[in-house]
Amino acid sequence: MIRRVKVAIIGAGTAGLTALKTVSRFTDDFVVIDPGPDGTTSARSGCMPSKALITAAHEYHKRHFLPELGISHAHNLHIESREVMKRIRQLRERFSQGPVRAIEKLEERFIRGRACFESAEQIRVGDILIQAEKVIVAVGSSPELSAEWASFSGVMTTDQFFDLEKLPASLAVIGLGSAGLEIAQALSRLGVQVVAFEQEDWLGGIYDPDIQYWAREYFSSEYMICSGQSVRVDTEAGGFSVGSGKERYRVEKVLVTGGRRTALSAMNFAVTGLPMTASGVPIFDPETLQVGDSGIFIAGDAGQKEMKMHHAADEGRIAGFNAAGPDGVKRYQRRVPLSITFTDPQIARFGLRYDQLNLSETAIGSADFGFQNRALIMGEHRGLVRLYADRVSRKLTGGEMLVPRAEHFAFELATCIHNGMTVDEMVWLPFYHPTMEEGLRSALYNLGEELGGVLPEHFLPEI
Amino acid sequence: MIRRVKVAIIGAGTAGLTALKTVSRFTDDFVVIDPGPDGTTSARSGCMPSKALITAAHEYHKRHFLPELGISHAHNLHIESREVMKRIRQLRERFSQGPVRAIEKLEERFIRGRACFESAEQIRVGDILIQAEKVIVAVGSSPELSAEWASFSGVMTTDQFFDLEKLPASLAVIGLGSAGLEIAQALSRLGVQVVAFEQEDWLGGIYDPDIQYWAREYFSSEYMICSGQSVRVDTEAGGFSVGSGKERYRVEKVLVTGGRRTALSAMNFAVTGLPMTASGVPIFDPETLQVGDSGIFIAGDAGQKEMKMHHAADEGRIAGFNAAGPDGVKRYQRRVPLSITFTDPQIARFGLRYDQLNLSETAIGSADFGFQNRALIMGEHRGLVRLYADRVSRKLTGGEMLVPRAEHFAFELATCIHNGMTVDEMVWLPFYHPTMEEGLRSALYNLGEELGGVLPEHFLPEI
CATH class of the missing domain: 3.50.50.60 (FAD/NAD(P)-binding domain)
Structure with a gap:
């Protein structure tokens, strides 16, 4: 049996389901293939369950701070280990419902099974052979283990x-x-x-x-x-x-x-005759996601790059546009880089990384959150913010931090980079009292001193 | 005894101390007058102690959520009422240290006492008569009580x-x-x-x-x-x-x-002969802070306007520039309006208020945080975000919300307004997974639908 379609989407995770959403704007002539279990990596074993674990851990850890606040008997708090794990699994099931429903709605356009290439246009899933004009490979990855x-x-x-x-x-x-x-x-x-x-x-x-x-x-x-x-x-x-x-x-x-290993390596990609790396990953254009001049596009974790969930979704969109859109293959803008690790304090990074800086052209400012007043009130006064700016343009270029609430600060600062803001202009954002954003402003003041010229603190723009 | 100075700053709170910082860049010929107690309104009875009270209250309230997380014996937690109040007072003293030290450093340029006007250029503090070219009135306010x-x-x-x-x-x-x-x-x-x-x-x-x-x-x-x-x-x-x-x-x-009542009403301002409202508040230009053509400037709470701490600091700066700067009296830019109430969920507002909108030209989008995944994980899934945009320019103009973490969202969205961002551009900010900012994005998607045209969700900017 040969089934002919315009687009085959292999994988129903974040990248695949976002590709599906985009492709279905342009055509009904597609199939989605996934071996299960349903649910995105994020929901099943990534972002979501770890955040549930972290919530329990950090709330329990707060018992050391409660006596200082005037809350007694905190030493009696006790972890019920089975309950902790049960809640995580309940949330995981809940967060997997969206993908499950998206797949159910596909009816006969969904094929359950593992896909392998037979050629650059043909894919086999069990005894089904699929002939596709375009193939979006969004098969994801799994943790490496010897x-x-x-x-x-x-x-x-x-x-x-x-x-x-x-x-x-x-x-x-x-x-x-x-x-x-x-x-x-x-x-x-x-x-x-x-x-x-x-x-x-x-x-x-x-x-x-x-x-x-x-x-x-x-x-x-x-x-x-x-x-x-x-x-x-x-x-x-x-x-x-x-x-x-x-x-x-x-x-x-x-x-x-x-590390994580792409599921592409089990897809017999070599049979396509298209270029591959020594480790068996197809060579593709990181901006169009296209493999050579073929009809194959690689989106999300499968591409074996550093991948955040919102990147995977963006790549699903790009692959969807480029595989099924009316304008052929194009390059699309990417977002300001952003990375968050949900520890306590949180680790976050935005814009240029330290190793990407030209240090002789970069000024670096910092603030020690050990002295941040709002953080002190909340018992979270710890950590460091480092901000980078270009010495000539005085624009913010990036930064990294280990502070509470870094997930919000990194988004705020990435927004400033998106808008090309200078350090001098940023100090005129409405820093509210008492917020931890005032700690960011301290880092901006320090960065202003490093940049030289009129101190941002004394800068007052006329109407 | 008559003491002649270039600038008299009346009040050593947030507005007065910021005016001092600005004035001292231009001249050493000034005095600061304050009756005590030292410390800003924010530190003594405003923002800071209430935030300390709230921290204890919200941590104690979390005991209802702890069993769901797998943390038992939370019902044993107990409030030690005296300890709660003791910590608040300790923090208050700590946060008042900055102003205390700033005043100590002034030495003979600080005068302890209540100031009254004798004329538009003369102020009396006890038996000291001060003749000042410029007067910055930053006397603050106190809560009204019959x-x-x-x-x-x-x-x-x-x-x-x-x-x-x-x-x-x-x-x-x-x-x-x-x-x-x-x-x-x-x-x-x-x-x-x-x-x-x-x-x-x-x-x-x-x-x-x-x-x-x-x-x-x-x-x-x-x-x-x-x-x-x-x-x-x-x-x-x-x-x-x-x-x-x-x-x-x-x-x-x-x-x-x-309400709060300006301390200006006890300063015998009528003797200056300058224009006043029926309730005894001087009439002054809200952009220059100058009273008529006089040398008197009104900064901060004393001006009887809605006043946030960062406004008071800005007005101190503006009054300082206009009273002592080399360029005479000028108008200065103000920040994007921002207001936060630190309840749970928090209430926040930014940009245009609802009553300032032209509703026929405004699209409104919203998101119910009852369904926000990260908030659900953290047990904080409640509240509503409402965002406003101009129908023609598609720019974000303002919004109001009742959600957890609103203090961060309001800053983020005010930053977007500062940069004149459209809703279509905002959806390409790096919304990270899983963060509550994804709930803001839901509100932006909804706002995009209200605006019509290409849905922001499907908008993909080419390079």
Whole structure:
């Protein structure tokens, strides 16, 4: 049986479902293929369940602050481990309902199964052969795990972790990127004995050296961080011995939060004859998402780039426009870069990264939130903001921070970059009292001093 | 004794101290006059102590949510009333240190006492007569209280409330503006029996009718709100009987949070011969702050306008520039309007108010945060956002909201207005997943539908 369609969308996650939304504006002649389980990576094992875990952890952690506020008996608070995990799974099911309904509505235009290429225009799903003019590959990725570790029962990735009935007594977290930092801190705060390993001598996803230093100081005061060496995992009675060299730790479970691997590698892409990297990923234009001159577009996690959920959605849109739109293949604008790690304090970055700066042309300003009044009132006075500006144009170019509420500040500052604002103009935004945004203003004042000229504090624009 | 100076600054609060900072860039020939106590209104009885009260109240209120998170024994948490008030006073002293030090540094250029006008150029402070070329009047305001009520021990304003050793068992809050709404909710959550009175049938400082409706629904589910009638207060054994008509409530204390009255009215301004309103406030240009062509400038609360702390600072700067700067009297830009009430959910407003809109030229979009995923994870899924845009230019013009984290959203949206952003452009800001800013984006999508044309959701700008 051969089924002919204009567009085949492979994958019903964030990128695939957004591509579907765009493609269906232009044509009804498409199919969507997905092997299940339904639900986006974000909802099933990514952003959403980790945020639920973090909410419980941070609220529980606040018991140390409650006596200062005049709230007593906080030491009686107790974590009900099964309840914590149950709520996470309930929310996960709830957040997966949207994708489930989107798939149900497709009826015969949805095919359940794993897709493999037969040629650049043909895809096989079980015994169905699909002939498609355009193919959008949005198959996503899964956490990497070596065959040896995968064979140990009790060594997990985030794909399995949120299925645990209760929290382990002790856990090794291997890999301190964004997900590792979030989960290690949350579990430690929930009473799990956590030891974390990072092979590089550098916490993942943090580029500014000052933020790196502060983050390492801060997080290693909450749980053990071992870094700079490769990690060995050995099974032991009732758990594992994990460590590097002679330094070894006994833990009940192991969570591996290293890299993610594109599901494209299992799709027999080589048969298309199109160009690929040595590791089997198709070579495609990052702006159009097109593979060579073919009808194949790669969107979202499958493309093996650093990918945030809103990027995956944008790529789904771009692939949808370029595969099915009336204007052929085009390049589209991307948003101001933004990255958030939901630790406490939060880590966030926007605009240019530190390693992308030309330091001789850049002024850097900072503010220590240890002295921020509103944060002090709320018991959250900790962390550092670093802001970057171009010395000539005096425009904000980027920044990184480790502070409470960073998720909001990063959005605010990315909005300023989107609008090409100078530091001098930014100090005339309506900083309200008492808000933590006043701490951002302190960093802007400091940045103004670094830039030289009239201090922003004394700058008063005439009508 | 006559002391001659170039500039006399009357008042060492937010407006006065900011004027001092600006004036001292241009001349050393000034005096600052203040009767004490030292510290800004914000630090002593305004923004700061109320935020400390709110922090305790909202953390205590969270005990209802903790079981859902898997945290047990939350019902044992207990409010230690004296500790709550002690922390507030400690923070108040800490936040008053800046002004105290600023005054100490002035040495003989500071005069302790109450200033009265003797003429448009002469001020008397006790037996000191000051002849000043320019006078900056930044004397602030104090809460209004009728003579009868002021005579009752136990009827207070915010000037006295934060001096209480412990929380009362019951309290009537008279006046539901920003301060009244904040304190009534916080005290109710801290276990005080609260009944609140609002003479108008309208909660203060809320202009959008939908936000008004939601706010009244929400807050009246937490404490009793009586509105639409004038209030009588009678003393009774152990407290007061408060109410309107036959509906009366017995309470231990009464907090009056009505209007504020400028301290200017006690300065014998009439002697200057300059123009005044019927209520004795000088008539001055709101953009230059100058009274007629005189050398007198009115900054901050003293001017009897709606005044936020950052406005008071800006007016101090403007008065400083116009009184002592090299360029004479000029008009200066003001910031995008912004107002925040720190209730839970927070109330915030930015840009044009609902009553300032030309409704036939305005599109309104909204989003119900009851369905916002991140807010749901955090147990804060409640409230409404309303955004306004001009139908022709498609630019955001203002909005009002009752949602968690509104203090950040209002700043973000004010930044968009500052930059003249259209709704179509705003949807291409980097909305991160999962953040509550995605709820703002829902309101923007809805606003896009109201505006008509290509839906922002489907808008994809080419490079």
